[in-house]
Amino acid sequence: MLELQDVCAGYGEGQALFGISLRVEPGEAVCLLGRNGAGKSTTLKSIMGLVPLARGRIRFLERDLQGLRTYQRSRLGLGYVPEDRRIFPELTVRENLEAARKSAAGDSRWTLERIFTLFPALQPMQQRPGGLLSGGEQQMLSIARTLMGNPRLVLLDEPSEGLAPRVVALLREQIARLKSEGLTILLCEQNLGFATALCDRMYVIDTGQLRFSGTFRELEANPEVKRAHLMV
Numbered sequence: 606m607l608e609l610q611d612v613c614a615g616y617g618e619g620q621a622l623f624g625i626s627l628r629v630e631p632g633e634a635v636c637l638l639g640r641n642g643a644g645k646s647t648t649l650k651s652i653m654g655l656v657p658l659a660r661g662r663i664r665f666l667e668r669d670l671q672g673l674r675t676y677q678r679s680r681l682g683l684g685y686v687p688e689d690r691r692i693f694p695e696l697t698v699r700e701n702l703e704a705a706r707k708s709a710a711g712d713s714r715w716t717l718e719r720i721f722t723l724f725p726a727l728q729p730m731q732q733r734p735g736g737l738l739s740g741g742e743q744q745m746l747s748i749a750r751t752l753m754g755n756p757r758l759v760l761l762d763e764p765s766e767g768l769a770p771r772v773v774a775l776l777r778e779q780i781a782r783l784k785s786e787g788l789t790i791l792l793c794e795q796n797l798g799f800a801t802a803l804c805d806r807m808y809v810i811d812t813g814q815l816r817f818s819g820t821f822r823e824l825e826a827n828p829e830v831k832r833a834h835l836m837v
Contacts, residue, residue, distance in 0.1 A: 606631045606758055606789050607652070612661035614651040620659065621647045623813045629758065634780075634790040636804040638797065638835060644813040645793035646688055649760045652791075653685050654678055666757070680707075684756025688763045688793075690747040694736025698727055701735050701746055705753040715752045723779055724749050741772035745779070758789040765799045777802055797835060809834050 607629040615621040622644050629635045637645050650656040652663055654675045663670045670678055679685070693701050702717060721728040724745045730738065735746060744764060751759060764780070765773045773796075781803055784790060794800040800807060801821045809817035809824070811834040817824060824830060 606633075606666060607791065608664045609648075609652070610662045610664075612648070612651060612663060613659040614647060614656045614661075615659065616647075616656065621656075621813050622651065625661070625810070625813075625815060627808050627815070627818070629789060629791050631789055632784075632787050633806065634784045634792060634804045636792045636794055636800040636807040637810055638794060638800055638807050639810040640795055640835065643810045643834075645795075645810060646762050647813070648810070649685065649687075649762050649791070649793060652678075652760060653683065679754060679756075682755075682757030684751040684754055684759040686747050686751050686759065686761045686764065688766065690743050692735040692738075692743055692746050692750065695734055697732050697734055698738070698746055699731040701750050702753050705750040707754040715755050720749045720752060723752075723782065741768050741776070744768065744772075744776060748779075752783075756788075758791065759783070761790060761792045763793055763795070765794065765796045773799060795835075797831075 609625050609627050612625040613620060613622055625648055637648060639645050647656055651658060654670065654673060665678070665681060665683060668681065693704065696704065702720060726742060727745055727749060730742065735743065738746060748764070761780070764776055768776065777799055780790070784803065792800060792804060806820055807824060808815055809830060816834045817827065817830045
C-alpha cells in the first residue's frame, strides 16, 4: 500500500533522512521505532509532503506522490495524526470532527456514531472546546478527526507520548481495534512496549538511517540493535 524508496529529506540545507526505504502492506500495522530526533516524524512528514524530498520516491496505492500537495495526498486516502495533535482549540469536539468529515469513494464508514463507539469518552464532551480537553482526550480527538476523513492508511506520530499509563493502555486498545477492523497503520514510537503490542513488523531508525527491519522476535534476538539505537 505504501512504499518509500531511498528517501532523503530535510529542512532547508540540513538533511534529516538518509536513504530511507520501507513498505507497508494492506491491513498491516508497522512501527518506526527510534529515539527523539532519530527521524521518525520527518519520515511521516515527507510522506505527507510537509518536508520536501531531496532524493527518492514515495508511492501510495501504486501512485507516485511526487508533486502532490498535502491535501491531495489526503484525498488519496492518507490520514495523518501529528505528534502535537493540532486540534482546533476554539472549536468544540463535535465541530473538530465535522470539520474533517469526508466521504471516500464508495465508503462512508466513519460517522459520528461510530467515532463515539470507538472513543466513548468524547461523546459527552461534544460541546466542549478542544482546548479544554486533557492531553489524552486531545489525542483521542486528533485520531478521531483523522478517521472522519475515511483514510485508507493512518500515519500515527508518537500517540503515547506524554500520556498517563492508564490513558496509554486505553489508547493501545483503541488502536488495536482499528487494526482488527482492517485499517492500515504506520506508527512512529519510542515506547517499545506500546509498539510491540500493536505492530506486525518494525523498523528501527537512528540519525536518519534505518538500522533494523523485522519482527519483534527478530528485534529481541538482536540486543545490540536495541542497546545501540533504542536505549536512552
